[in-house]
Amino acid sequence: MHGIPRKALTEEEQGASSLKSTKLRDLQSQVLHFHHNKIYTKEAIEISAKLLESNPEHYTGWNYRKLAVQYRLNRRFITALKKIPDEEELQYTTDMIYDNFSNYSAWHNRSVLLSNLMEKGGNRYDKENVLGEEYEFVRNALFTDPDDQSGWFYHLWLLDQTLKQEPVFLSSWPPNGSNLYLSLDGRLKGQQSLPILHFQSKARKFPLVLYFSEAVEGVSSSTVTVEYQDGDTLLWTPLSANNFGFSQAWLTYLKFPDEVPSSEALPVKVTIAHFPGITSSSGMPCSQSCHISFSVCVTSDDQEHSEVQSSHRISWKEENFKARATQSLEANLLHSFSKLEITKENKPSTPKWSMEIISTEIAHCRELLSTTNCKIGKLTLARLLMAHKTLISYGSPGDGTEVHYEDILALYQDLMKMDPAHICYYEDDYSLVLLKQLTSNIESLLKRCDRYQEFSSPSTNPYLCVRLNGLSLSRIGSTEHLLWVQMLDLSHNKLRSIEGLETLQLLSCLKLSHNRLCSFTSLEPLKKLKYLEVLDISHNEIGAHSIDTRRYLCSSPLTHAVGGDWYFQKFVDGDVKLNNHWDAYLLFKDLNLVQLEMIGNAVGDERFKAFLLKLMPELKWLDGEKCR
Amino acid sequence: MEHLRLNGAYWGLTTLDVLGKLNAVDPDEVVSWVMECQHESGGFGGNVGHDPHMLYTLSAIQVLALFDKIDVLDVEKVANWKHNDEANYSFRFSYVAICSLALLHRLDKINVERAVKYIVSCKNLDGGFGCTPGAESHAGQIFCCVGALAITGSLHHVDKDLLGWWLCERQVKSGGLNGRPEKLPDVCYSWWVLSSLIMIDRVHWIDKKKLVNFILDCQDKENGGISDRPDDAVDVFHTYFGVAGLSLLEYPGLKAVDPAYALPVDVVNRIFLAK
Numbered sequence: 001m002h003g004i005p006r007k008a009l010t011e012e013e014q015g016a017s018s019l020k021s022t023k024l025r026d027l028q029s030q031v032l033h034f035h036h037n038k039i040y041t042k043e044a045i046e047i048s049a050k051l052l053e054s055n056p057e058h059y060t061g062w063n064y065r066k067l068a069v070q071y072r073l074n075r076r077f078i079t080a081l082k083k084i085p086d087e088e089e090l091q092y093t094t095d096m097i098y099d100n101f102s103n104y105s106a107w108h109n110r111s112v113l114l115s116n117l118m119e120k121g122g123n124r125y126d127k128e129n130v131l132g133e134e135y136e137f138v139r140n141a142l143f144t145d146p147d148d149q150s151g152w153f154y155h156l157w158l159l160d161q162t163l164k165q166e167p168v169f170l171s172s173w174p175p176n177g178s179n180l181y182l183s184l185d186g187r188l189k190g191q192q193s194l195p196i197l198h199f200q201s202k203a204r205k206f207p208l209v210l211y212f213s214e215a216v217e218g219v220s221s222s223t224v225t226v227e228y229q230d231g232d233t234l235l236w237t238p239l240s241a242n243n244f245g246f247s248q249a250w251l252t253y254l255k256f257p258d259e260v261p262s263s264e265a266l267p268v269k270v271t272i273a274h275f276p277g278i279t280s281s282s283g284m285p286c287s288q289s290c291h292i293s294f295s296v297c298v299t300s301d302d303q304e305h306s307e308v309q310s311s312h313r314i315s316w317k318e319e320n321f322k323a324r325a326t327q328s329l330e331a332n333l334l335h336s337f338s339k340l341e342i343t344k345e346n347k348p349s350t351p352k353w354s355m356e357i358i359s360t361e362i363a364h365c366r367e368l369l370s371t372t373n374c375k376i377g378k379l380t381l382a383r384l385l386m387a388h389k390t391l392i393s394y395g396s397p398g399d400g401t402e403v404h405y406e407d408i409l410a411l412y413q414d415l416m417k418m419d420p421a422h423i424c425y426y427e428d429d430y431s432l433v434l435l436k437q438l439t440s441n442i443e444s445l446l447k448r449c450d451r452y453q454e455f456s457s458p459s460t461n462p463y464l465c466v467r468l469n470g471l472s473l474s475r476i477g478s479t480e481h482l483l484w485v486q487m488l489d490l491s492h493n494k495l496r497s498i499e500g501l502e503t504l505q506l507l508s509c510l511k512l513s514h515n516r517l518c519s520f521t522s523l524e525p526l527k528k529l530k531y532l533e534v535l536d537i538s539h540n541e542i543g544a545h546s547i548d549t550r551r552y553l554c555s556s557p558l559t560h561a562v563g564g565d566w567y568f569q570k571f572v573d574g575d576v577k578l579n580n581h582w583d584a585y586l587l588f589k590d591l592n593l594v595q596l597e598m599i600g601n602a603v604g605d606e607r608f609k610a611f612l613l614k615l616m617p618e619l620k621w622l623d624g625e626k627c628r
Numbered sequence: 629m630e631h632l633r634l635n636g637a638y639w640g641l642t643t644l645d646v647l648g649k650l651n652a653v654d655p656d657e658v659v660s661w662v663m664e665c666q667h668e669s670g671g672f673g674g675n676v677g678h679d680p681h682m683l684y685t686l687s688a689i690q691v692l693a694l695f696d697k698i699d700v701l702d703v704e705k706v707a708n709w710k711h712n713d714e715a716n717y718s719f720r721f722s723y724v725a726i727c728s729l730a731l732l733h734r735l736d737k738i739n740v741e742r743a744v745k746y747i748v749s750c751k752n753l754d755g756g757f758g759c760t761p762g763a764e765s766h767a768g769q770i771f772c773c774v775g776a777l778a779i780t781g782s783l784h785h786v787d788k789d790l791l792g793w794w795l796c797e798r799q800v801k802s803g804g805l806n807g808r809p810e811k812l813p814d815v816c817y818s819w820w821v822l823s824s825l826i827m828i829d830r831v832h833w834i835d836k837k838k839l840v841n842f843i844l845d846c847q848d849k850e851n852g853g854i855s856d857r858p859d860d861a862v863d864v865f866h867t868y869f870g871v872a873g874l875s876l877l878e879y880p881g882l883k884a885v886d887p888a889y890a891l892p893v894d895v896v897n898r899i900f901l902a903k
Contacts, residue, residue: 109764
């Protein structure tokens with residue numbers, strides 16, 4: 001079937017071929033006859049041998065043979081599995097690799113063996129020593145033939161082993177050191193006119209979000225202590241797809257203070273990893289406990305202005321945005337948020353050798369790239385430089401050199417030119433690095449914050465809107481710095497997925513117009529945003545693609561992950577044309593939007609709009625028009 | 629290829645459906661032939677009179693699904709049939725069992741959690757999956773594992789970025805995809821690698837146009853059909869995977885194919901969403 005050259009058969013060859021098939025079919029029917037009638041004579045077995053010789057994959061033939069041999073010989077075969085000790089096997093892979101560097105299998109086996117040996121521990125297989133030697137070993141391969149992939153994949157594994165560390169708590173909302181104003185009806189008064197510290201909810205509860213450096217499990221009232229009021233037992237949920245047990249961001253809700261109005265601010269103290277139990281998906285424990293403190297108070301209700309804030313439409317008009325001066329009150333607030341970042345207590349010590357190894361590898365990589373323009377080498381250098389930055393942010397003492405985001409971005413731009421087949425891969429990485437750069441310090445983030453005030457309705461509250469539009473972003477990251485964001489503009493980018501947005505629990509207004517969203521399933525993260533009211537997904541590609549690449553990444557009957565709330569047929573109400581919109585049903589049934597824009601996609605006829613109105617009873621504005 | 633006629637039927641008929649030409653065959657004829665391949669134990673053999681095997685049982689269910697005739701089966705009987713061949717156990721079988729039972733709405737017949745745990749134990753350090761724990765990553769195995777995880781709603785166990793990069797690096801200069809580093813491209817990998825990339829939403833990391841051209845180059849324009857590599861002999865196996873691959877790449881004029889069940893999307897939607 002594989003590797004057979006295509007050529008037209010001559011008459012002679014055709015004749016021979018059909019003769020062969022007849023012979024085979026004849027053999028086959030004989031063997032089937034023996035098999036069904038349990039005939040195990042020597043002659044019968046020989047015939048089966050002939051069949052299997054021409055057709056070694058004839059499953060039934062083999063079955064017959066097995067039974068026949070068992071019957072005749074009546075012996076049990078004992079297979080002895082020789083256990084070769086790991087060290088010998090390791091030497092074997094060394095020999096194989098020296099023999100031929102391009103030996104992915106040998107490198108793979110080597111990584112498995114070393115993983116086991118490092119895990120077992122002992123002096124000989126101390127992580128620092130092993131990694132040091134292995135980097136040197138693979139360097140030979142890389143310098144000899146930089147274009148061979150095998151060594152580079154191994155190098156990537158070594159890098160992953162070097163950076164592996166305990167999960168760390170990164171940020172929270174409410175932020176450490178903040179004072180949060182809570183209200184029922186959304187009116188801000190006087191000094192409380194700072195939208196980012198104001199939270200409104202008729203349900204009298206507010207979210208508490210904890211964000212970690214990697215996906216962890218085990219965040220619960222047994223591992224995280226919250227000192228507040230009476231101290232009810234809190235229920236923590238992971239902000240992940242399918243409520244999968246591991247997530248970077250975890251959520252719980254705290255009740256408003258019992259006394260209303262409270263003149264004093266109530267303190268809240270959260271101790272993360274107070275008791276052991278939080279672990280990463282690779283099994284590393286979050287052993288260092290740390291704490292954050294903030295306070296809350298309830299503002300008095302202003303009976304006169306109890307009209308609902310959201311009865312006015314958000315137009316997203318440019319004229320409604322006003323740039324913030326950096327010397328404003330909000331600037332100071334954001335500064336204080338970022339101070340939380342990592343206090344000394346929170347930082348675990350990353351071993352010194354990690355940083356040393358990374359610096360050495362950066363130097364070697366640069367040396368290699370000075371002589372050969374090798375694609376994976378460049379990508380590896382970009383990854384090493386990012387690793388360097390990450391280690392510093394986690395508290396590693398620097399090595400004197402400074403890595404600039406601009407250099408990393410420039411490397412990716414080179415790669416996009418060198419390897420255009422994989423341009424989207426590099427664009428995704430580029431987006432992540434760019435977002436890291438924008439959120440890495442408060443000044444650059446502030447440049448992207450504008451105050452939004454609806455011109456036509458000056459009585460409504462202003463928002464502080466983060467504007468990440470027009471940046472060619474294809475992917476979202478660095479959300480640990482954006483947990484406080486209530487209004488976000490991601491329009492005019494290249495977003496195909498919005499993974500990461502589920503952690504921005506405060507989002508109330510979101511603009512995703514003019515992106516590359518291809519399906520309703522790609523909007524699944526929005527289902528976790530309980531306060532989202534205004535959504536603009538206009539001018540995307542929803543409904544324009546026959547293939548849905550997120551079909552198996554959301555909870556639906558397809559992934560056997562839907563509970564008793566699947567009432568699709570009831571909503572469709574016999575309308576066959578709507579049968580295709582199961583993904584819209586899945587999304588909008590859990591959203592409580594007040595305003596939706598979706599013009600400019602390949603869905604959205606009148607029937608569909610009626611369907612949406614049924615799903616979202618609170619919806620007031622659809623594509624700019626009042627719909628009730 | 630008599631012993632895998634049922635597989636061949638699945639490949640051929642699904643290709644016809646994707647091309648919109650399933651009406652070229654008589655459904656009753658096909659269905660009755662498929663049922664003749666059923667063994668008294670409940671499983672299906674590769675052809676009439678052949679021993680039952682998981683692989684053929686899945687093909688049987690898939691063929692019946694194409695014609696919306698799964699109801700001719702005694703579902704309990706098929707679901708209860710056990711494949712008894714521990715010695716030749718291969719990873720493919722986890723996927724095949726899960727796929728078969730899911731199509732029959734009988735996933736409760738196995739301990740899904742345990743099956744997922746075992747699959748995850750075969751996850752490699754490069755993000756891929758091997759045929760047993762510790763075995764080297766291979767695109768065929770990756771498809772089986774990713775497919776099984778997709779059907780059971782367990783794709784969060786996959787490091788999509790790491791695996792996605794390993795998979796997108798399967799695209800070689802000619803535009804075709806290979807199954808492992810440094811190997812030759814092959815049209816059937818356009819399915820195994822491509823469908824895996826689709827399921828984890830990383831297909832944009834390859835050059836789709838170049839892959840389309842590679843598959844089209846593997847056609848035998850005189851006699852029809854698609855081969856594993858340009859200028860090689862054609863067969864129904866590669867024809868199916870070439871056409872299915874083109875469908876995943878949104879080549880115009882083809883019905884959409886579901887990456888996990890390897891059946892047309894309308895067939896899969898009919899089975900799972902029309903309740």
